[in-house]
Amino acid sequence: MAEQSGTMESSFANDNIRAERERMNELIRQKMLVELPAASARLGDRGIDPRPIIATDYEGNAMSVAQFYLMLRAYSVTEKAGQEPTYKAARVAIVSDLSPRVRDAAFVALNQQSAEEAGHGDKVFGAAYYEMGGIAPALLTEDQLNSGGDFLEPVADPAINTQKVLDLMAVLGGVETLALERAFPIVLDACARWSHPLAAQLIDQVNHNVKPEEARHVLTWRYLFHQGVVPRGEEAIERYFMLTNWGRDRFLAPRMERREFERHMKASCPTAEQLIGRPLPVSI
Numbered sequence: 001m002a003e004q005s006g007t008m009e010s011s012f013a014n015d016n017i018r019a020e021r022e023r024m025n026e027l028i029r030q031k032m033l034v035e036l037p038a039a040s041a042r043l044g045d046r047g048i049d050p051r052p053i054i055a056t057d058y059e060g061n062a063m064s065v066a067q068f069y070l071m072l073r074a075y076s077v078t079e080k081a082g083q084e085p086t087y088k089a090a091r092v093a094i095v096s097d098l099s100p101r102v103r104d105a106a107f108v109a110l111n112q113q114s115a116e117e118a119g120h121g122d123k124v125f126g127a128a129y130y131e132m133g134g135i136a137p138a139l140l141t142e143d144q145l146n147s148g149g150d151f152l153e154p155v156a157d158p159a160i161n162t163q164k165v166l167d168l169m170a171v172l173g174g175v176e177t178l179a180l181e182r183a184f185p186i187v188l189d190a191c192a193r194w195s196h197p198l199a200a201q202l203i204d205q206v207n208h209n210v211k212p213e214e215a216r217h218v219l220t221w222r223y224l225f226h227q228g229v230v231p232r233g234e235e236a237i238e239r240y241f242m243l244t245n246w247g248r249d250r251f252l253a254p255r256m257e258r259r260e261f262e263r264h265m266k267a268s269c270p271t272a273e274q275l276i277g278r279p280l281p282v283s284i
């Protein structure tokens, strides 16, 4: 289907994404409830008291150390899930009809983002989860984060490849802004109230590695908007806005108002160097 339509429309067509995610999250919540005693025992084995209340979740419920531990599973798999689509999108970008300079910047930025998302998943949140007793958190079917099919396979028409890259970046922009606004503050708040050496380490890693990298991913969202979307006109802008909110709906986050979207975009277009974090051509 995606191949036939040539765009990611069929992948993002689900109008009921919020209802669907609420249903899936409830199933995950129930699974985690069942998992809680074993998780608490693992924490106990590591000399970590699972009981202290250290945070408030998205719904305003008190969160214990054990629940925070289970939340790290979700952070780890969600971050890791960003690896494959960005890796694929980088390769679609080089067979797009974006201008050569934008194509190069998109390739390097998305390829780098792929590595960084894997780093957040495996190196930061996955490592913390392991440190607390779990091993390499696995996806649950209810996470619905398995490979999204073939919509990021390049096609013969470079204009369609451009659309694929722009569509993906719009969704990612929604997710990245959400991560910065909501996901990381919860981790930082919890760690600030949890007296354990791991909490200090997580605060340091989130502040010094994860947040700056995600902030650069937001710059890529803005860069491709200016370079790829604006030249295509009002309809393309509307689509980018709509898919940004699809990304936020996917994680049941508050929608981004049009005014806020415009405020993000009104700031001047970032340079390619800003989104990559170092000058092009790339040197290690």
Ligand SMILES: [Fe+2]
Residues within 6 Å of the ligand: 079, 082, 116, 117, 120, 214
């Ligand atoms: Fe990330």
